[in-house]
Amino acid sequence: MGVAELKKAELYYHRSVQEDVAKTLQHSGSCQIIETSGTTEPAADVAERLTLCEEQHTHLRYLFRSIGGHYTDPVSSIDRMLGEKPVLSMTELAQAADKTDLKTLAASVRKMETQLNALRLEASQLKTNASILSLLRDFPYPLSVLGDGTKTLKGLFAVFPADALEAFRASVAAQLSAETELFISPGASGDREVRVVVLYLRTHEPQVLDLCAQSGASPVELPSGVRDVVSAELSAIAGRVAELERREADLQEDLKRTANEWMPTLQRLFDYWNILSGRYGALASSDATDRTFRTSFWVPTTALPHLQKRLEAISPNVALVVSDPGPEDEPPTLLKNHPLARPAEVLTNLYSPPPYGEVDPTPFVAPFFFIFFGMCLGDAGYALVMGAGIWMLFRKYRRIPFSVGNFLNLFAMGAVMTFIYGAITGSFFGDFIDVVFFMAPLRPLKNALFILDPMGKPMVVLGISLLLGVIHLMFGLAVAAWDAYRKGNIVDAVGDKACWILFVTGLILVGTSSALPFVFLPGLCMALVGGCIIFWYAGRGTKNIFLKIGSGLYALYGSTSYLGDILSYSRLLALGLGSAVIGSIINLLGTMAVGVPYIGWVLAGAIVIGGHVFGIAVNLLGAFVHSMRLQYVEFFSKFYSGGGSIFRPLTLSTQYVDVIDPESGFSS
Amino acid sequence: MELLGLFLALFGAAIAGGMSGIGSAIGIGIAGNSAAGVMTEDPNKFVQCLALQALPGTQGIYGLLIVFVVLNKVGLLAGTPAPLTWVQGLLIFAACTPVALVCWISAIAQGKTSAASIQMISKKPEAFATSMVLPAMVETYAVLSLLMSIIMLNYIAL
Numbered sequence: 140m141g142v143a144e145l146k147k148a149e150l151y152y153h154r155s156v157q158e159d160v161a162k163t164l165q166h167s168g169s170c171q172i173i174e175t176s177g178t179t180e181p182a183a184d185v186a187e188r189l190t191l192c193e194e195q196h197t198h199l200r201y202l203f204r205s206i207g208g209h210y211t212d213p214v215s216s217i218d219r220m221l222g223e224k225p226v227l228s229m230t231e232l233a234q235a236a237d238k239t240d241l242k243t244l245a246a247s248v249r250k251m252e253t254q255l256n257a258l259r260l261e262a263s264q265l266k267t268n269a270s271i272l273s274l275l276r277d278f279p280y281p282l283s284v285l286g287d288g289t290k291t292l293k294g295l296f297a298v299f300p301a302d303a304l305e306a307f308r309a310s311v312a313a314q315l316s317a318e319t320e321l322f323i324s325p326g327a328s329g330d331r332e333v334r335v336v337v338l339y340l341r342t343h344e345p346q347v348l349d350l351c352a353q354s355g356a357s358p359v360e361l362p363s364g365v366r367d368v369v370s371a372e373l374s375a376i377a378g379r380v381a382e383l384e385r386r387e388a389d390l391q392e393d394l395k396r397t398a399n400e401w402m403p404t405l406q407r408l409f410d411y412w413n414i415l416s417g418r419y420g421a422l423a424s425s426d427a428t429d430r431t432f433r434t435s436f437w438v439p440t441t442a443l444p445h446l447q448k449r450l451e452a453i454s455p456n457v458a459l460v461v462s463d464p465g466p467e468d469e470p471p472t473l474l475k476n477h478p479l480a481r482p483a484e485v486l487t488n489l490y491s492p493p494p495y496g497e498v499d500p501t502p503f504v505a506p507f508f509f510i511f512f513g514m515c516l517g518d519a520g521y522a523l524v525m526g527a528g529i530w531m532l533f534r535k536y537r538r539i540p541f542s543v544g545n546f547l548n549l550f551a552m553g554a555v556m557t558f559i560y561g562a563i564t565g566s567f568f569g570d571f572i573d574v575v576f577f578m579a580p581l582r583p584l585k586n587a588l589f590i591l592d593p594m595g596k597p598m599v600v601l602g603i604s605l606l607l608g609v610i611h612l613m614f615g616l617a618v619a620a621w622d623a624y625r626k627g628n629i630v631d632a633v634g635d636k637a638c639w640i641l642f643v644t645g646l647i648l649v650g651t652s653s654a655l656p657f658v659f660l661p662g663l664c665m666a667l668v669g670g671c672i673i674f675w676y677a678g679r680g681t682k683n684i685f686l687k688i689g690s691g692l693y694a695l696y697g698s699t700s701y702l703g704d705i706l707s708y709s710r711l712l713a714l715g716l717g718s719a720v721i722g723s724i725i726n727l728l729g730t731m732a733v734g735v736p737y738i739g740w741v742l743a744g745a746i747v748i749g750g751h752v753f754g755i756a757v758n759l760l761g762a763f764v765h766s767m768r769l770q771y772v773e774f775f776s777k778f779y780s781g782g783g784s785i786f787r788p789l790t791l792s793t794q795y796v797d798v799i800d801p802e803s804g805f806s807s
Numbered sequence: 808m809e810l811l812g813l814f815l816a817l818f819g820a821a822i823a824g825g826m827s828g829i830g831s832a833i834g835i836g837i838a839g840n841s842a843a844g845v846m847t848e849d850p851n852k853f854v855q856c857l858a859l860q861a862l863p864g865t866q867g868i869y870g871l872l873i874v875f876v877v878l879n880k881v882g883l884l885a886g887t888p889a890p891l892t893w894v895q896g897l898l899i900f901a902a903c904t905p906v907a908l909v910c911w912i913s914a915i916a917q918g919k920t921s922a923a924s925i926q927m928i929s930k931k932p933e934a935f936a937t938s939m940v941l942p943a944m945v946e947t948y949a950v951l952s953l954l955m956s957i958i959m960l961n962y963i964a965l
Contacts, residue, residue, distance in 0.1 A: 489936035597961055601954070710950040713869075716957065720872045727875075727884065760858060761865055765950075767936065768943040 141499035143475040144440045145786070146461045147173075147468060153456035154182070154430050160457065161418045163449050164434070166800060168790040169442035171471055172421045173435040181423035182432075189423055192416035198241040199409050205248050206398035209391070219795070222538035225407075226797045232411040235404055248397060255390045262383040268362040269376045274324050274334050275369050283366040285336065293344060295337045297356040304333050307354040314350070315343050334359070406795035414791050414798065421789050437470055437786065470495040473786035480505040482549035485542075490771055491781025498622050500779045504770050505552075507611050511769055513556025514604070515762035517593075517715030518722055520568035521755050522558035525550060538797065553762070560715070564600075565589035568751055569722020574730055593716045600712045608708025609647060611769070612701065615777030616640050622778060634676030642669030643701050670695060704773045710765050718758040725750030812891025813881060819896075819903030820877035823956065827870030827910030827949075834863025834918025841922035845929040852928065855935055859925050862942045863917040866910035869953040873906045876960055889965050902959035909952030917945040 148170070152160050164170045181189070214223055275282070275296065285294040299307060304323075311319050324334035335356070339347045351358070365372045425434040438446060443461065450457050464470045472492040474484045476499070483505035493499050516522070529551045533539065539547070561567060565585055572578040572585045593600040620636035623629075648662025677694030678687030729747040733739045775781075791798045842856035875884075877899060882889040891899075924938035 486936075597957055601958075706951070707947060709954050710947065713950045713953045713957070717865075717868065717872055717953075720875055721868060724871065724875050757861070757864070757868065760861060764862070764939050764943045765946075768940050771937070771940050772944070 141475065141502070142493060142495060142497070143473040143786075145437045145464065145470045145473065145495065146440055146443055147464055147470070148436050148438050148443070149460040149462075150432075150434045150436070150450065151458045151460070152432055152434075153454065154427075154432060156454045156456060157185070157422055157432055159453045160432075160434070160450065161422050163446075163453060164421060164436065165414070165418050165789050165791060167442065167446050167449065167788075169446065169788050170436040170438050171786055171788045172424050173437065174424050175426050175435075181425075182427045185419055185422045185427075189416065189419045192412050192419060195236075195241055195408070195412045196416065198245040199405060199412065201245050202241070202248060202401070202405055203409070205252055206394055206402065209395040209398035210402040212402070218536075220540075220543060221532065221536040222540050222543070222797075223536060224538075224793070224795060224797045226799055227407065229411075229414070229798060229800050232407055232414075232796070232798065235407050236411050239404055239408060241408065244397075244401065248394070251390055251394055251397075255387060255394075258383050258387045258390070262380055262387070265376050265380050265383070268365070269373055269380075271359065271362060272365065272369050272373055272376070274359075275336065276373075277325065278322055278336060278369055280338075281366060281368050282361060282372060284338070285361055286366065288341065291341055293339060293341050295339070295347065295351065295358060296361060297335055297337065297351055297358045299333045299335050299354055299356045301331050301333050303354040303356070304335065307350060307356070310350050310353075311337075311347075314346060315339065319343065319347065410793040410796050410798070413793065417789055417792060436789075439473055439786075464495065469784075471786040472499075472783035474499055474501055476501050476505075479552075482545050482552055483508055485546055485549055486767060486770060487781075488785055489767075490775065492783040492785050493779070493781060494783035497783070498618065498779070500618075500775065503614065503618055504774070507607075507614075507774065508766050508770055509552050509556045510607065511711060511766035512553035512762050513558075513560040514607075514711040515714040515718075515765055516553070516557040516758050517560050517564060517718045517762075518566045518568065518758070519558045519561030520566075520571060520722070520751070521718065521758065522554045522561055524751075524755055525554040525557070525759070529554070553766075557762075562588045564591045564593055564715070564719065566719040566722065568747075569719055569724070569726050569754075571722070571726055571747075574726050593712060593719065597712060597716065600715070601709055604708045604711035605705055607711065608705045608769075608773070609644070611708070611774055612704055612777060613640050613644065615774045615779075619778035630676075634672055634679075638669045638672035638676070639701075640669070641665045642673055642698065645669055646698065707773055708769065710769075714758070714761055714765055717761070718754065721754050721758070722751065725754060809890065811893045812896030813888055815893060815896030816877055816881050816891060816899040817883075819900035819907075820874045823877075823903040823906040823910075824870040824874040826907045827873075827914065828867040830911035830914030831864050831867030831870075834866070834914035834916075834921070835860060837915070837918035838863060838921035838925060841925040845925050848929065852932070855928050855932070856925055859921045859928070859939065859942065862921050862939070862946065863914045865946060866914035866917070866949045869906055869910050869949060872953065873903055873956050873960075876957060877903065880960060880963075880965065891965065895963065895965060898963045899960065902956050902963060905952040905955040905959075906949075910949050913945055913949040913952075917942045917949075920945050 150160065150164075164172075180186070272282075280294075284292060285296050288294060308321060311321065318340050320338040322336040322338070324336070337347055337351070367375075421434065422432065425432045427433075447459055450459055472495050474487060474492065476484060480502045483501050486504055486508060487493070487499065487501045513522075529547050532547060533544075562585075565572075565588070567581075567585065572581050591600060591603075616636050616639050620632045620640070623632035623636060642665070645662045645664070645666030645668075648658040649666060650662075652659035652662060673694050674691035678689075678691040681687055681690070725747060728750065729743040732743040732746050735742055791800075838860040842860045845852055845856055878884050880899070881891060920942045924941050927938045928935050
């Protein structure tokens with residue numbers, strides 16, 4: 140139970156066996172490498188290999204980014220998360236790495252991408268040109284007149300403010316008479332700007348430019364090289380764009396083909412280089428002299444004998460020195476709990492694992508979490524759906540990774556409690572058994588188990604919820620008291636922890652004495668004794684009598700936070716009631732839908748199934764979050780603050796494949 | 808006049824359901840804006856973002872729950888509404904107000920906290936569990952208001 144015992148190991152070995160040693164440490168999957176003090180540089184050959192790994196990773200990352208999007212992975216990410224990966228040996232991965240020249244592949248893909256970008260750039264430029272030219276769609280003359288002009292004639296394409304056009308037209312007519320022609324591009328009547336081509340005699344150029352400037356017109360640059368009439372230029376552009384698009388499609392096809400051909404290999408190589416990078420990283424974190432390496436690591440005591448045997452089998456030039464963690468060390472935390480409590484390790488690690496040697500809250504969290512989860516979700520039907528879903532996942536996926544399996548088990552155990560609570564509160568998909576005629580045979584069974592009615596007697600369930608809260612909080616305080624006692628702080632154990640149990644329990648007994656008169660006296664005594672100790676403990680640090688009284692009273696005032704904490708557990712009633720009522724509303728809507736002509740039953744079925752799927756999703760989220768919150772906020776604040784770091788051993792960490800290596804002597 | 812009691816009761820249910828729904832819609836909207844921002848950077852965070860975005864949605868459900876409890880209490884679900892005096896109607900109205908007010912405001916506040924939590928997991932994905940606790944702190948008061956309303960409704964004698 141609790142935190143696994145770790146040893147600090149120092150491994151001395153000759154340079155000639157560095158590969159084998161690092162490989163063995165990695166395959167064992169039970170060594171967390173301790174970084175060196177950083178005084179020595181990594182050995183040159185190790186640094187070289189790390190650089191190689193980094194280079195290959197750079198190529199791989201580039202390839203994933205560039206062709207990954209063209210690849211439809213046959214293995215979905217959910218399948219992969221649940222352990223559905225190809226199984227390969229390190230030798231097979233190494234062969235694949237030997238056969239693949241990532242640098243050349245990346246270069247060829249890069250070339251294709253460059254071509255693709257050039258094509259896209261040209262196409263977009265052409266489209267811009269086409270949009271400019273289309274403004275002159277009805278201009279009847281070749282466009283060369285706007286560029287170079289003829290011997291006597293020249294044209295200017297400009298955008299005029301709509302309200303300045305008339306004035307410009309009048310000035311042109313007055314000053315330049317009939318030798319100037321205006322072509323006004325058709326536009327909507329409300330446009331603020333008008334596009335105009337002014338055709339004029341070369342000799343009039345200065346006057347035309349002047350008038351244009353006075354009217355606030357801005358000349359528009361035509362794309363270079365357009366000389367023909369607009370329609371001919373536009374069709375030429377359209378032809379070129381179509382050609383570019385065809386070539387782009389060809390290139391995309393090439394990229395897709397490359398992706399389909401290479402992505403499976405690239406995924407394997409990604410894992411391969413990842414493994415090697417971890418391995419050489421471990422060597423780089425070791426102290427090195429010319430001939431000798433020293434690698435330090437944390438290892439669980441249970442894994443030590445087998446590891447030692449494998450290491451000694453490598454060569455006589457390997458020496459392992461094992462010691463207990465010293466006071467200056469900060470070992471990581473590896474949780475090790477009974478299989479029933481193990482799923483709740485997820486919750487502890489999500490919060491923050493305990494520092495090494497401290498109390499592991501997991502076994503205390505587990506039972507309460509499952510009970511609270513059950514009460515919040517509170518529906519036997521939903522529990523069956525959850526259970527069936529998890530069972531199917533475990534059946535379909537045979538190699539679910541430990542952490543994912545643990546998470547599924549957390550929900551499976553939650554489902555068990557949900558089923559029990561749902562059965563005793565008579566909730567099966569809400570009131571499904573009561574309202575649907577074909578469920579009638581189940582009614583006697585449901586009624587026999589139905590002993591708690593949150594809907595009819597909410598105060599009873601509220602009482603139970605608050606009582607569970609009191610037990611949970613007092614349990615937290617008891618753990619804190621025990622922990623303080625274990626560390627030899629008996630005064631703290633009593634004054635800061637145990638007396639609160641007395642005080643709060645006493646107050647509650649006094650509070651309930653109107654219903655149970657005989658608990659009044661013991662309650663009062665407990666509250667008085669507890670209160671006095673709290674008062675004394677809070678003021679013991681000071682000699683000033685007023686400060687003593689002040690801090691004592693302040694400590695007693697802290698009891699209001701217990702009131703808040705206990706009332707917080709009323710959510711167990713509210714959320715459980717919520718699931719049941721939402722279920723009933725869905726059933727009600729379903730029964731209403733039955734009356735619809737012709738499609739009534741189909742509609743009812745759709746409403747009931749869809750509604751309950753929604754109900755499960757919403758209530759599952761609520762149940763998980765709120766039972767977690769009761770642990771983190773109310774429970775942990777009594778005795779636990781976390782602050783440790785999770786044990787992260789050097790492993791064959793992979794994303795896309797599972798690596799097995801029977802030769803390593805370690806079971807995977 | 809004989810329908811005044813029933814009207815008051817239904818009006819209470821309507822504001823409980825309606826206002827909590829408004830609050831949830833605003834809260835989910837706020838969280839959704841934040842989620843969309845995070846997902847532009849990292850579409851893989853969809854599931855986490857969705858879970859956090861959904862948190863302010865429970866208030867609307869609590870409102871619906873109160874509507875159901877009131878309809879059940881006045882006998883509308885059974886098809887024959889009980890004859891309510893206006894005092895009884897007013898009492899039911901009063902019992903609906905905790906959910907109407909607290910769920911409305913708390914859903915908006917929770918939406919803001921969820922939005923902040925979504926930003927938090929964009930930087931620290933490993934803090935997902937703790938990021939869910941923060942919005943759940945706000946929801947406590949919605950849960951308490953639900954309890955108040957349910958208990959009040961439970962004790963109103965018809």
